[in-house]
Amino acid sequence: MGSHARPLQGLKSSSLRNHTLLLTHTHPFLPLPSIPNPDPPLSVQDSQSAIGGERATAIGDRSSWSSPTGGCGLDSPTSSRSTATGERTTPQVPRGSSAKGREGPASPAPLPRHRSASDCSRLTASRPRTERVAPASLHRSRLAFAVAAIAPSLVVLVSRLALRRLRPMAPQRRGPPRVPEGNSAAERRHANSTKKDRLPQEAQRTWLRIVALGVSLALVTFLLWSSAGIDDDVAEVVAHRGEVLEGRFIEVPCSEDYDGHRRFEGCTPRKCGRGVTDIVITREEAEQIRRIAEKGLSLGGSDGGASILDLHSGALSVGKHFVNLYRYFGDKIQTIFSEEDFQLYRDIRQKVQLTIAEAFGIRASLLYLTKPTFFSRINSTEAQTAHDEYWHAHVDKVTYGSFDYTSLLYLSDYLEDFGGGRFVFMEEGSNKTVEPRAGRVSFFTSGSENLHRVEKVLWGTRYAITIAFTCNPDHGIEDPVLT
Numbered sequence: 026m027g028s029h030a031r032p033l034q035g036l037k038s039s040s041l042r043n044h045t046l047l048l049t050h051t052h053p054f055l056p057l058p059s060i061p062n063p064d065p066p067l068s069v070q071d072s073q074s075a076i077g078g079e080r081a082t083a084i085g086d087r088s089s090w091s092s093p094t095g096g097c098g099l100d101s102p103t104s105s106r107s108t109a110t111g112e113r114t115t116p117q118v119p120r121g122s123s124a125k126g127r128e129g130p131a132s133p134a135p136l137p138r139h140r141s142a143s144d145c146s147r148l149t150a151s152r153p154r155t156e157r158v159a160p161a162s163l164h165r166s167r168l169a170f171a172v173a174a175i176a177p178s179l180v181v182l183v184s185r186l187a188l189r190r191l192r193p194m195a196p197q198r199r200g201p202p203r204v205p206e207g208n209s210a211a212e213r214r215h216a217n218s219t220k221k222d223r224l225p226q227e228a229q230r231t232w233l234r235i236v237a238l239g240v241s242l243a244l245v246t247f248l249l250w251s252s253a254g255i256d257d258d259v260a261e262v263v264a265h266r267g268e269v270l271e272g273r274f275i276e277v278p279c280s281e282d283y284d285g286h287r288r289f290e291g292c293t294p295r296k297c298g299r300g301v302t303d304i305v306i307t308r309e310e311a312e313q314i315r316r317i318a319e320k321g322l323s324l325g326g327s328d329g330g331a332s333i334l335d336l337h338s339g340a341l342s343v344g345k346h347f348v349n350l351y352r353y354f355g356d357k358i359q360t361i362f363s364e365e366d367f368q369l370y371r372d373i374r375q376k377v378q379l380t381i382a383e384a385f386g387i388r389a390s391l392l393y394l395t396k397p398t399f400f401s402r403i404n405s406t407e408a409q410t411a412h413d414e415y416w417h418a419h420v421d422k423v424t425y426g427s428f429d430y431t432s433l434l435y436l437s438d439y440l441e442d443f444g445g446g447r448f449v450f451m452e453e454g455s456n457k458t459v460e461p462r463a464g465r466v467s468f469f470t471s472g473s474e475n476l477h478r479v480e481k482v483l484w485g486t487r488y489a490i491t492i493a494f495t496c497n498p499d500h501g502i503e504d505p506v507l508t
């Protein structure tokens with residue numbers, strides 16, 4: 026690594042703040058939009074042009090690396106097109122990955138706003154398949170809270186009633202029995218009989234207390250279990266980390282999300298579903314490409330949650346923001362990445378594209394790589410901004426607009442490299458989980474038929490690449506090139 030390849034974090038944070046571009050603070054990851062966003066998504070009405078505006082000045086002898094667009098390769102929607110074979114057709118404007126694209130002016134792109142699961146549920150409320158956004162456990166949690174709130178009072182009430190019934194002699198306990206004075210034999214007899222009566226009553230009271238305590242404990246346990254998260258809804262692991270899947274495909278009915286966008290017959294999903302395969306990308310390839318991610322991300326990294334590296338635009342998480350690696354390093358970028366790195370990236374993209382085309386019965390050449398396509402690195406550090414909360418349920422088509430087919434290439438192993446961090450397709454009562462495994466490709470149509478989330482990473486570090494495809498050539502982006 027050359028002299029320029031030192032962590033951006035090594036810069037004085039104040040100068041970094043002054044000179045980095047503020048890109049909406051968001052990661053492209055999740056429900057949170059951010060880096061290079063596709064063209065104004067047709068279906069997302071509340072998109073906002075959140076990027077840009079702030080111009081950075083030079084850091085030391087480095088030239089300015091900002092642009093009004095925020096330095097993360099926000100290019101014009103009209104673009105060159107990448108095909109299955111990686112050729113570019115009719116480039117109209119330089120894209121983010123080209124040297125020109127990195128430096129040239131670009132207009133800010135509206136970004137889709139982060140949507141939570143409940144947003145999604147509102148969005149899709151009329152659709153039978155996607156209404157099932159609130160997971161069953163959420164309902165259970167609410168119920169548990171309600172029960173727990175009234176349960177103690179109920180238990181006390183029932184116990185008191187029960188005790189009252191069991192206590193016919195209760196008034197006697199308020200004071201000594203009224204017996205004629207001097208009748209000591211009668212007094213003793215009465216005292217004895219009262220003691221006898223009291224014994225079983227006390228036993229009953231103790232017994233009731235134990236029952237009340239037991240009920241309360243059971244409720245508390247239930248409540249804790251219920252509110253422990255929605256992961257307990259995971260009903261089925263569709264891809265275990267330990268298995269090597271040749272290919273597993275599950276078809277699901279398409280949502281109506283695609284109707285709000287221009288249709289491209291032969292490509293826009295008519296057949297929807299999800300697939301997983303472990304034989305398209307080898308574990309060696311996964312390891313090599315992970316090294317690229319490690320190299321790039323070692324230069325920055327977010328303050329918590331997920332860190333993002335987008336080789337197309339150059340966007341890299343640093344602290345709570347993004348910087349543009351390409352602008353920052355200029356030609357020196359070649360001291361960090363090699364042509365082989367980029368070639369591998371392109372090869373992998375192509376293999377994934379062919380896999381998706383085959384699974385959905387479409388021509389690979391009709392698919393275009395779209396943005397954001399990026400590496401993610403997640404660890405168990407607390408997210409510092411709401412935008413780093415990668416674990417929210419979301420619909421990619423809603424979040425990113427241009428996505429028609431999403432794919433994820435995992436670069437590390439669940440339970441070996443990290444814990445938590447499983448991918449979950451959310452379906453009420455029957456969530457489907459994909460356990461990441463290095464080299465595993467998980468792909469799916471991007472509409473709300475595939476609402477999903479990532480579990481929080483509990484330990485270790487999880488690496489993945491999100492590779493997205495669109496059917497709209499205008500939303501296509503080029504492969505990254507090292508020039």
Ligand SMILES: O=C(O)CCC(=O)C(=O)O
Nearest residue numbers: 054055433448479489491
């Ligand atoms: O990394 C994953 O497993 C999922 C990422 C994701 O949902 C996304 O990038 O939209």
Ligand SMILES: [Fe+2]
Nearest residue numbers: 055419421477
């Ligand atoms: Fe996603």
